[in-house]
Amino acid sequence: xxxxxxIKYITSLAKKKFRDEEGxxxxxxxxxxGDILPYFRCLMLCGTKEYLSxxxxxxxxxxxxxxxxxxxxxxxxxxxxxVIAVFRxxxxxxxxxxxxxxxxxxxxxxxxxxxxxxxxxxLADWFGIHHIIxxxxxxxxxxxxxxxxxxxxxTRVALHYTNLTRFLSSIPQGIPVYGTFLEGENIYGKTLSPxxxxxxxNEGNGIxxxxxxYINQKLFIPPHPAGCETSESLNVAIATAICCAxxxxxxxxxxx
Amino acid sequence: xxxxxxIKYITSLAKKKFRDEEGxxxxxxxxxxGDILPYFRCLMLCGTKEYLSxxxxxxxxxxxxxxxxxxxxxxxxxxxxxVIAVFRxxxxxxxxxxxxxxxxxxxxxxxxxxxxxxxxxxLADWFGIHHIIxxxxxxxxxxxxxxxxxxxxxTRVALHYTNLTRFLSSIPQGIPVYGTFLEGENIYGKTLSPxxxxxxxNEGNGIxxxxxxYINQKLFIPPHPAGCETSESLNVAIATAICCAxxxxxxxxxxx
Numbered sequence: 001x002x003x004x005x006x007i008k009y010i011t012s013l014a015k016k017k018f019r020d021e022e023g024x025x026x027x028x029x030x031x032x033x034g035d036i037l038p039y040f041r042c043l044m045l046c047g048t049k050e051y052l053s054x055x056x057x058x059x060x061x062x063x064x065x066x067x068x069x070x071x072x073x074x075x076x077x078x079x080x081x082x083v084i085a086v087f088r089x090x091x092x093x094x095x096x097x098x099x100x101x102x103x104x105x106x107x108x109x110x111x112x113x114x115x116x117x118x119x120x121x122x123l124a125d126w127f128g129i130h131h132i133i134x135x136x137x138x139x140x141x142x143x144x145x146x147x148x149x150x151x152x153x154x155t156r157v158a159l160h161y162t163n164l165t166r167f168l169s170s171i172p173q174g175i176p177v178y179g180t181f182l183e184g185e186n187i188y189g190k191t192l193s194p195x196x197x198x199x200x201x202n203e204g205n206g207i208x209x210x211x212x213x214y215i216n217q218k219l220f221i222p223p224h225p226a227g228c229e230t231s232e233s234l235n236v237a238i239a240t241a242i243c244c245a246x247x248x249x250x251x252x253x254x255x256x
Numbered sequence: 257x258x259x260x261x262x263i264k265y266i267t268s269l270a271k272k273k274f275r276d277e278e279g280x281x282x283x284x285x286x287x288x289x290g291d292i293l294p295y296f297r298c299l300m301l302c303g304t305k306e307y308l309s310x311x312x313x314x315x316x317x318x319x320x321x322x323x324x325x326x327x328x329x330x331x332x333x334x335x336x337x338x339v340i341a342v343f344r345x346x347x348x349x350x351x352x353x354x355x356x357x358x359x360x361x362x363x364x365x366x367x368x369x370x371x372x373x374x375x376x377x378x379l380a381d382w383f384g385i386h387h388i389i390x391x392x393x394x395x396x397x398x399x400x401x402x403x404x405x406x407x408x409x410x411t412r413v414a415l416h417y418t419n420l421t422r423f424l425s426s427i428p429q430g431i432p433v434y435g436t437f438l439e440g441e442n443i444y445g446k447t448l449s450p451x452x453x454x455x456x457x458n459e460g461n462g463i464x465x466x467x468x469x470y471i472n473q474k475l476f477i478p479p480h481p482a483g484c485e486t487s488e489s490l491n492v493a494i495a496t497a498i499c500c501a502x503x504x505x506x507x508x509x510x511x512x
Contacts (some may be wrong), residue, residue: 115371123494125487128480153487188505224384224504231381231409234497238379241494242501248480249444249502 002046002064010046010074010084016140023089025142029081030055035152041088046074051082060085076144089142092158095131097172102195104247105131108138109164109211110202111236117141118149119237120200125153127244132157133197135164135211168214171197177215179207180239184218192247200240219243258302258320266302266330266340272396279345281398285337286311291408297344302330307338316341332400345398348414351387353428358451360503361387364394365420365467366458367492373397374405375493376456381409383500388413389453391420391467424470427453433471435463436495440474448503456496475499 012018013026024043027033030051036042042060049065071080099105106124111117117139124132132141139146141159150157168177176196180187199215201207207215221242223230234242268274269282280299283289286307292298293315301314302322327336355361362380367373373395380388388397395402397415406413424433432452436443455471457463463471477498479486490498 119491119494122487123490126477126479126490128484128486149491151487151489156486188508221382221501222504222508223382224507228384230384230412231378231407233407234379234382235375235405235493237491238375238493238497241490241497245477245498245501246505248478251480252444252478 002066002070006044006064007070007073010044010086013086014076014144016143019089019140019142024086025089025147026076026084026144027087027147028075028077028084028144029148030083032148032152033083033085036085036087036155039155040090042085043088044086045083046071046085047083077148090158092131092160095133095158095160097175099131100171100175100195100197103131104129104193104195104244105133105197106240106244107133107164107168107197107199107211109135109199109207110137110205111200112137112139112203113236114139114143114145115149116203116235116237118146120240121146121150121157121159122153123237123241123244124157125150127248129244130157131160133160133162133164133167136161165210168211171214176217178217178219178243179212179215180243181207181218181220182233184220186222187219187243187246188222190217190219192250194247194251198240198243198247200236200243203236258322258326262300262320263326263329266300266342269342270332270400272399275345275396275398280342281345281403282332282340282400283343283403284331284333284340284400285404286339288404288406288408289339289341292341292343292411295411296346298341299344300342301339302327302341303339333404346414348387348416351389351414351416353431355387356427356431356451356453359387360385360449360451360500361389361453362496362500363389363420363424363453363455363467365391365455365463366461367394367456368459369492370395370399370401371405372459372491372493374402376496377402377406377413377415378409379493379497379500381406381412383504385500386413387416389416389418389420389423392417421466424467427470432473434473434475434499435468435471436499437463437474437476438489440476442478443475443499443502444478446473446475448506450503450507454496454499454503456492456499459492 019025027036044062045060046064046066074084176193179199275281283292298316300318301316302320330340432449435455
């Protein structure tokens with residue numbers, strides 16, 4: 001039976017403090033929960049009667065039937081779905097220099113909006129980017145809003161929270177470090193490397209000066225037409241997507 | 257003085273019904289309000305004492321000083337800013353066939369999320385796209401969340417809400433109509449036209465079959481590497497951005 005204490009436990013996981021203490025996170029809805037189930041250990045799953053009858057063979061530690069009223073209490077969504085589950089947070093193996101020599105990785109310097117972070121994790125997955133390094137003040141990847149926005153991509157992309165300055169000062173020599181700047185070079189006129197780091201900054205303030213110091217390739221996504229009055233910048237998830245798409249387009253055009 | 261009735265009026269504008277009846281919309285924060293002020297008529301502006309002292313020459317019909325407590329009541333934001341303003345909604349001139357022969361326009365078929373719509377308006381502006389045609393069930397461009405996400409781009413991009421099937425059945429012959437599909441052609445292997453329509457669909461269901469019927473160029477944004485297990489799709493604003501960036505990249509490479 002889903003006791004009051006269990007409901008209290010689930011709702012407590014909306015807070016980062018409790019998620020971190022327990023080393024767990026919440027996921028909601030048949031699609032997102034179903035995408036995560038094969039990869040991460042599920043400690044507790046609360047499904048409506050209908051959900052449970054449709055999913056008879058669930059590999060989870062504990063299963064509870066949940067009423068609409070209880071779901072309303074537990075859910076972090078405006079419109080609660082048919083299932084809410086508690087998963088064990090993965091612990092990524094520390095990022096090796098080898099990975100940066102072979103793959104493109106994303107670095108986030110203070111991205112604040114959970115929706116933006118979730119969208120970036122989802123698009124990283126689409127473009128085969130397996131590692132995202134986050135400054136300690138970047139939004140928590142295990143916040144409910146982020147998990148819902150990743151649409152299951154959280155199982156294929158490792159998030160590394162770290163002191164960014166310390167991390168950047170310790171990367172191997174010769175790794176290309178990219179960042180987008182209004183005064184950068186037109187991304188479409190540059191040959192992009194298949195490996196390295198792509199740093200994206202905070203929604204309002206961009207990349208911190210102490211992080212900028214490590215960037216050796218400044219990129220710029222040109223507006224159209226050049227020089228016209230336009231928005232001052234692009235949303236950070238949009239800019240990340242356009243950069244990643246261009247890295248991959250060039251790789252595709254070089255290798256075919 | 258900001259009467260109770262005026263506060264009630266402002267809060268009522270969170271609802272589409274009242275916005276449409278009055279033909280107005282809300283904008284909040286010095287940045288967004290400041291970006292809109294030169295372009296749209298401002299019927300009422302409520303600023304904190306500090307905001308008003310920093311902005312002595314405002315071209316608005318009515319100005320009120322607003323207290324923190326009143327701002328809390330009126331604001332649609334989690335963290336209210338220093339100003340909230342009521343603007344007249346623009347009435348776009350109907351889209352002519354000429355525009356579609358000369359420019360790239362975006363068509364939205366049931367995009368539901370206000371954040372996605374706002375982000376699409378902002379990126380359209382970045383890429384010099386002046387017209388977005390929206391199905392009647394697309395999110396309202398004048399909803400507070402959309403206005404905040406556009407970051408002022410709403411003044412440079414015209415939104416046309418219409419019966420999409422009727423609109424598409426009446427466009428001039430020979431207009432390229434693009435849409436993204438998992439079974440479409442690799443966008444990086446195609447020559448894209450500088451003009452035409454780019455149709456993007458609903459977050460969950462994509463483009464409606466009756467809209468698909470008008471698409472004569474099916475595009476696909478390839479994941480990387482090809483054939484690997486990845487997210488099933490990209491967020492609609494992300495996919496729009498990647499497509500628009502590629503349309504503009506090709507235009508830039510052809511003309512230089």
